[in-house]
Amino acid sequence: QVQLAESGGGLVQAGGSLMLSCAASGRTFSVFNMAWFRQAPGKERDFVAGIRWNDNSYYADSVKGRFTISKDNAKNMVYLQMNSLKPEDTAVYYCALDPRAFRPYDSGASTYDSWGQGTQVTVSS
Numbered sequence: 774q775v776q777l778a779e780s781g782g783g784l785v786q787a788g789g790s791l792m793l794s795c796a797a798s799g800r801t802f803s804v805f806n807m808a809w810f811r812q813a814p815g816k817e818r819d820f821v822a823g824i825r826w827n828d829n830s831y832y833a834d835s836v837k838g839r840f841t842i843s844k845d846n847a848k849n850m851v852y853l854q855m856n857s858l859k860p861e862d863t864a865v866y867y868c869a870l871d872p873r874a875f876r877p878y879d880s881g882a883s884t885y886d887s888w889g890q891g892t893q894v895t896v897s898s
Contacts, residue, residue: 793892822840871884
């Protein structure tokens with residue numbers, strides 16, 4: 774089982790930027806899809822961005838053009854660069870891994886079986 778650990782969250786003003794990091798241990802993830810999800814209080818966990826094993830990336834409409842997902846296979850790291858942040862981006866952000874190799878695009882939370890503990894992002898207006 775892979776272990777995931779997020780970092781980089783914090784408090785930022787609207788319009789600002791943050792970069793989240795996710796460190797994976799226990800398994801090399803170069804053949805697996807990775808994703809970022811977020812969950813605001815009282816709401817469901819929503820897909821934010823994903824990156825496939827072949828480096829293709831995909832985004833929720835709400836963050837397209839503002840967020841960028843990337844990964845470093847050599848370091849077993851996944852990143853989420855968040856620019857032009859809005860108050861509605863406030864949530865706990867989680868990284869997740871799809872345990873099946875060479876998978877197609879999938880934004881469903883149930884597809885991912887490894888999750889980090891989450892990192893809080895708060896955007897003030």
